Amino acid sequence: MTPLGQTADGRPDLAGRRVTVAGLGVSGVPAARVLHGLGAEVTVVDGGDGERQRAQAAELAALGVGVRLGDGDTWPEGTGLVVTTPGWKPSAPLFAAAAAAGVPVWGDVELAWRLRGPDAAPWLAVTGTNGKTTTVRMLAGMLAAAGLRTAAVGNIGVSLLDAVLGGEPYDVLAVELSSYQLHWSPSVRPHSAAVLNLAPDHLDWHGSMAAYAAAKGRVYEGNRVACVYNAADPATEELVRAADVEEGCRAIGFTLGVPAPSQLGVVDDVLVDRAFVADRRRSAQELAGLADVRPAAPHNVANALAAAALARAFGVPPEAVREGLRAFRPEPHRMARVAEVDGVLYVDDSKATNTHAAGASLSAYDRVVWIAGGLAKGATFDDLVTAAAGRLRGAVLLGADRALIREALARHAADVPVADLDRTDTGAMAAAVREAARLAAPGDTVLLAPACASMDMFVNYGKRGDAFAAAVHDLASGRVPDGR
Incomplete structure (x- = not known):
């Protein structure tokens, strides 16, 4: 195989190169x-080889x-590069062949990075x-409030390829x-990066927790200014310790408590910075109030502190951090009050x-009737139920893997009444x-x-949330949710 060459500006020279793209979408x-x-x-x-794939194939x-539909295991003879979409598992035969x-x-994302000017x-x-x-x-809002040309990109908003090749003269990108x-x-x-938390997820894709954590830890590789970690989650700090960063790059923690030097945290309902100040041992910079964070649930305050740490690492002034938080509006289906x-x-x-996400949500309320279930993705529920047991007033379970949650409730919250809906149709949400x-x-x-x-x-998950909201609105209007 001939190695990939480079153009005069250091980008990969792909002219005439035979490239296989794994996956449409x-x-x-x-x-x-x-x-x-x-x-x-x-x-x-x-x-x-469905209707959607055929429409995309015709467009290309x-x-x-x-385009080869119905065949994800082989590539054209002479392929010198494979570009994959995120959903393809590392164990796919195509990658073993590569x-x-x-x-x-x-x-x-790698393609976008290499095509940057x-x-x-x-x-x-x-x-x-x-x-x-x-x-x-939140980060993009802080950067914009500081007068920087920016965009939220990656898994959100503008695609990375569009951001890199679209001609917009960005000063900095906030990348998910x-x-x-x-x-x-x-x-x-990256210039700087944050790992917000680390809990078992997507283990069916990665194969193990160690592989999942290693993938997350890659975000710290080569950081120049700051590796931001969660002081309440030691696994994130361990990823910082293992990373190969540039000389002078600092480990910056965030905490919901009083921050130590080189951390951001909370003092008397105020978000403060003890990392990017002249005398971090004896002083702290006020950034915003808890009232500026919406909603001010603990996990969302942690999000705000992580965003602020990255913004401060890029030189954003305190007033822009506050303005960015005040302008932020949560997206749908994230702790949204329905009625x-x-x-x-x-x-x-x-x-x-x-x-992990469900635990953060449950911890924000004192007395909860919990609607849960779906595809577990290899997760277990004992720790979640143990932590939430004292808050639960009832549980309603639906979906394919609801039995795993029911069994955890039986082990750790046996006195909590449970309604187990033996169904996976969309109308089950109204019944729930x-x-x-x-x-x-x-x-x-x-x-x-x-x-x-x-x-x-x-x-x-959006359609699931919509079904829940529709059923609640039916309940509020006096109509019986149609979930029979």
């Missing part, structure tokens, strides 16, 4: 377009891009099991990176697709709301925090 189609535009001979392979074929042939495999905007990167999107949006993307991004070197019915609050946190209303008393919160993925019943 949100990132595969734009990657194929970009590669084709750079003169590569592009073929997309995808194991699916019109550009001159080859390794055997010495063919490099890049993710779409010599004067490209630096990246402030965020990963973690939960809170990535919120933190990146998943463990999938980091796994296939060996060359990415109050007969003294019971109904909250949609459908985005809580793993145990009806059961939750039966279990709840005035002052309780009915909380949709499934701790599971949604795809056994819904297209995505």
Whole structure:
């Protein structure tokens, strides 16, 4: 195999190179377009052959891009580079063949990184099991409030390829990176980066917790100014210790308590900085008040502190941190208040697709009727139930892996009443709301925090949250949710 060459400005020379793109979808189609535009001979392979894939294949074929549907295991003869979309597991036969042939495999993020120009905007990167999107949006708001040309990119907002190649003269990019993307991004070197937290997730994709953690830890490689870690999550600090960073790069912690030197934290309901001040041993800089963080749930305050640490690492002044937080509005399905019915609050946190996120959500309320279940993705629920048991007034379970949660409740919260809905159809959510209303008393919160993925019943977590909200609104209007 001929090694990849470089253009005069240091970018990979892909003209005439035969490139296979693994997967269509949100990132595969734009990657194929970009590669084709750079003169590569592009073929997309995808194991699916449905209506969506055929429509995307026709769109690419019109550009001159080859597509093989129903075949995700083989590539065209002479392939010199594979570019993969995030959903493809490392164990896929295509990647084993690439390794055997010495063919490099890049993710779409790696491709974007390598295609940056010599004067490209630096990246402030965020990963973690939960809170990535919120933190990146907070960070982008702080950067914009400081007058910097920026965008929230990666798994959110503008695609990285568009941001890198679109011609917009950004000063800095706020980049959300998943463990999938980091796994296939060996060359990415952010200005500064944060790992918000680390808990078991996507183990079916990575194969083990160690592999998942290692993928997350890649975000620290080559950091120049700050590696931001969660002082309450020692695993994130261990990833900093293991990282190969540039000389002078600092470890910066964030905490919900009083910060030590080189940390950001909270003092008397004020977010403060003891990391980016002249005398961090004896002074602290006020950044914002707890009232500036919406919602001010503990995990969201932690998100705000992580965003502030990255912003301060880039030189953002304190007033811009405050302005960015005040301008921030949570996205749908993230601890969203839906309605109050007969003294019971109904909250949609459908985005809580793993145990760590669900635990953060449950901890924000004193008395909870919990709606949970879906696809567990290899997770276990004992620790989550043990931590939340004292808050639970009832539980309503639905979805494919609900038995795992029911068994954990039986072991660790046996006195909590449980409604087990033996169904995985979309109408089950209306039945769940009806059961939750039966279990709840005035002052309780009915909380949709499934701790599971949604795809056994819904297209995505957003559709799941919409179904919950619709059922709650039916309840509020006096209609019986149609979940029979």
